[in-house]
Amino acid sequence: MKRDVLIIGAGGVAQVVAHKCAQNNDVLGAIHIASRTLSKCESILASVRDKGAMKQDGTLKAHQVDAMDTAAVAQLIRDTGAQIVINVGSAFVNAYVLDACIETGAAYIDTAIHEDPDKICETPPWYSNYEWKKRDLCAQKGVTAILGAGFDPGVVNAFARFAIDQMDSVKSIDIVDINAGDHGKYFATNFDPEINFREFTGTVYYWEDQQWKEKAMFESGRDWDLPVVGKQRAYQSGHDEVHSLAVNYPDADVRFWMGFGDHYINVFTVLKNLGLLSEQPVKTAEGLEVVPLKLVKAVLPDPASLAPGYTGKTCIGDLVKGVKDGEEVELFVYNVADHAEAYKEVGSQGISYTAGVPPVAAALLVASGAWDAGTMKNVEELDPKPFFTQLDRLGLPTRVKDARGDHPWNA
Amino acid sequence: MKRDVLIIGAGGVAQVVAHKCAQNNDVLGAIHIASRTLSKCESILASVRDKGAMKQDGTLKAHQVDAMDTAAVAQLIRDTGAQIVINVGSAFVNAYVLDACIETGAAYIDTAIHEDPDKICETPPWYSNYEWKKRDLCAQKGVTAILGAGFDPGVVNAFARFAIDQMDSVKSIDIVDINAGDHGKYFATNFDPEINFREFTGTVYYWEDQQWKEKAMFESGRDWDLPVVGKQRAYQSGHDEVHSLAVNYPDADVRFWMGFGDHYINVFTVLKNLGLLSEQPVKTAEGLEVVPLKLVKAVLPDPASLAPGYTGKTCIGDLVKGVKDGEEVELFVYNVADHAEAYKEVGSQGISYTAGVPPVAAALLVASGAWDAGTMKNVEELDPKPFFTQLDRLGLPTRVKDARGDHPWNA
Structure with a gap:
């Protein structure tokens, strides 16, 4: 039974992870948190203590580490004795942290695909570029690595698997966020602006008619009528989970839809057209080399700072269509989360909450053995039911809308 | 008779000034051009030679100078023997170049108010902050200094004076650009983005009811129906000429209106609200200190690069209202310029053309003695008629719309 946890990263998602680990430190054990900036780790631990989140007495410790230094991360894993690493640092560090886990045998859980800072939007499927190259090595060394175990990717992959398990064949998976x-x-982005904007500046890849297709961002919009949040416009976007679901369910069309208001689109469009979202440095008249996107990040509100005043709800779900007993069927599997409730519980906004709770659920399943696969897995390759049970308990209940109506997943 | 000219600056306006000086080098003499970047001066001179702009054989020479170094500029004036300095460098250098002229006795002509890079939108009247402090010194040393002799400020000041000279009393001056x-x-700005945006990020100062009043940018918009360009929406903006006209005609309301399309306003609003037009440095996550406005300037098109494809016309004029023989009268004094014609003649777009031709007209009047005032003057303090005569000849004809109809100023 693996128990002690090392959290990598100290942003808004890491804060949620730390709180949720603390609330479950009877199952998980010692909690370590490490990032480039020690003070950010310490302020997360202070918040955990302020809320009295620790279920029982235990270790709660901050560390400084350069997560791009595999040897340093491996050393920290050995020094702390951590058996589970929850990596919620920048997507730029993922490959290095994964390598440290493979080296030390610790279980690895992340919430996003590795990104090379110099490359935007690589060729699909994205998991092939870095993570899946290490799959055989994980299997060979018996290392559990759960890829993309946030909300999207993560819970939405489990939503897809759950729906598909009830069908004879699947025709399409549309994920709506x-x-x-x-x-x-x-204007503000809900997570790291650099990662947020990179997501929307590249080509929109999706899987249709058993092949990769491409669109431009905001080219394809569609109105959705969803539980609780009502009628909302969403646009087809690139997203991590499309890149594993398409490989695991090649017969299904797989698309991702992100909701955007006109104001967001306008600001995004202005910045993009002016070249201010570029990751390529430009030189000012004074000779200073500046990466525009990094300056934009610097002038925007820190996503963590949004939490106190954030109101309203999120709805993220999968519309899955298929065939069962010769009949066309469709299920909408979803969760609704509330920004203010998230802030009250863990001091974070709802986007961080939905991203940070699932990797803790995954860690609990690794600790219990249910998901301790001893190899590399995307979430749809694992049994979704124990995951939903944990998520229900941790504050992200799964519901289903189908021919029977709108009900909890297990009702 | 003063003849030899030193041009300070090597942007789009300097290019027009150089061409126009060359076309008139029988009245003016040697032509020197100096800026921080020698190669920019040289490419302007190459353009003058390419177009065969020199009216007669003569000196045409490029120099490197730091225009913020008064001693260096003074030395260059002495070395070149220049008797007239046309300063079309950045507004940040004006005070230093003026000092060099006062030191050497050369006549000084500029097209904008001095600005301190660290201060945005100082208290009105702006000329009091730097230029007018040197007025007594100019008078004492017999140095001619003509302030703000571009189009606006410059020609529009002469438009106002011309209209007011035909009235018993003036009630209002509305300048429309x-x-x-x-x-x-x-998206692009028509001149240095740094100066362009600074103009619109500060308070809009205007003179009404014999006092300074303030508005926010884009707070006050008005539709104008103008000759040639037709119906256009313009917004009350801060502008240099308001600050001398209000002092010289304290009984008149003095307002400036700049035309903006919705697209410009949208881009400007997004950039401003995000803090990207700030002249205060921000620090990126990597620790780099960047002035946002300087990065925005770096990503926008170089205003000089707009010239080849620029089409359409500008209309800049003064609506002046007053009383004559007990009757209310109003005159609209204006010029219409054409972008493509400007490019054909001097390789610049229309905004540079309208800004660059007037200081050459002023230089010709200094050379002829008509405007060689031997002291510091704003343009409305000088006789507008010889100025209009030169402008007619140089390609910026003045027209008047009044009770008689629409006609040349001297018809």
């Missing part, structure tokens, strides 16, 4: 919340700022 | 041209780019 709506944030109907209001942070009250002129 | 419409660029109905199309550069074909997603």
Whole structure:
């Protein structure tokens, strides 16, 4: 039984992970958190203590580490004795942290695909570029590595698997991510602006008719009528989970839809057209080399700072269509989360909450053995039911809308 | 008779000034051009030679100078023997170049108010902050200094004076600047973005009811129906000429209106609200200190690069209202310029053309003695008629719309 946890990263998602680990430190054990900036780790631990989140007495410790230094991460894993690493650092560090886990035998859990800072939007499927190259090595060394175990990717992969398990064949998976919340700022991104904008500046890859297809961002929009948040416009976007679901369910069309308001699109469009979202440095008249996207990140609100005033709800779900007993069937499997409730519980906004709770659920399943696969897995390759049970308990209940109506997944 | 000219600056306006000086080098003499970057001066001189602009054989020479170094500029004036300095460098250098002229006795002509890079939008009247402090010194040393002799400020000041000279009393001066041209780019500013945006990020100062009043940018918009360019929306903006006209005609309301399309306003609003037009440095996550406005300047098209594809016309004029023989009268004094014609003649777009031709007209009047005032003057303090005569000849004809109809100023 693996128990002691090392959290990599100290942003808004890491804060949620730390709180949720603390609330479950009877199952998990010692909690370590490490990032480039020690003070950010310490302030997360202070918040855990302030809320009295620790279920029982135990270790809670901050560390400084350069997560791009595999040897340093491996050393930290050995020094702390951590058996589970929850990596919620920048997507730029993932490959290095994964290598440290393979080296030390610790279980690895992340919430996003590795990204090379210099490359935007690589060729699909994205998991092939870095993670899946290490799959055989994980199997060979018996290392559990659960890829993309946040909400999307993560829970939405489990939603897909859950729906498909009830069908004879699947025809399409449409993942819809709506944030109907209001942070009250002129403009802000809900997570690291650098990662957020990179997601939308590249080509939109999707899987249709058993092949990869491409669209431009905001080229394809569609109105959705969803539980709780109501009618919302979403646009086809590139997203990690499309790249594993398409490989695991090659007969299904796989698309991702992200909700955007007109204001977001306008600001994004202006910045993009002016070249301010570029990751390529430009030189000012004074000779200073600046990466525009990094300056944009610097002027935008820190996503963590949005939490106190954030109101409203998110709805993220999968519309899965298929055939069962010769009949066409469709299920919408979804979760609704509330920004203000998340802040009250763990001091974070809803987007961080939905991203940070699932990897802790996954860690609990690794600890219990249910998901301790001894190899590399995407979430849809694992049994979704114990995952939903943990998520229900941790504050992210799964519901289903189908021919029977709108009901909990297990009702 | 003063003849030899030193041009300070090597941007789009300097290019027009150099061409126009060359076309008139029978009245003016040697032509020197100096800026921080020698190669920019040299490419302007190459353009003058390419177009065969020199009216007669003569000196045409490029120099490197740091225009913020008064001693270096003074030395260059002495070395070249220049008797007239046309300063079309950045507004940040004006005070230093003026000092060099006062030191050497050369006549000084500029097209904008001095600006301190660290201060945005100082208290009105702006000329009091730097230039007018040197007025007594100019008078004492017999140095001619003509302030703000571009189009606006400059020609529009002469428009006001011309209209007011035909009235018993003046009630209001509304200056309207419409660029109905199309550069074909997603977004660009027509002159240095840094100066352009600074103009619109500060408070809008205007003179009404014999006092300074304030508005926010884009707070006050008005539709104008103008000759040639037709119906256009313009917004009350801060502008240099308001700050001398209000002092010289304290009984008149003095307002400036700049035409903006919805697209410009949208881009400007997004950039401003995000903090990207700030002149205060911000620090990126990597620790790099960047002035956002300087990065925005770096990503925008170089204003000089707009010239080849620029089409359409500008209309800049003064609506002056007053009383004559007990009757209310109003005159609209204006000029219409054409982008493509400007490019054909001097390789620049219309905005540079309208800004660059007037200081050459002023230099010709200094050379002829008509405007060689031997002290510091704003343009409305000088006789507008010889100025209009030169402008007619140089390609910027003045027209008047009044009770008689629409006619040349001298018809």
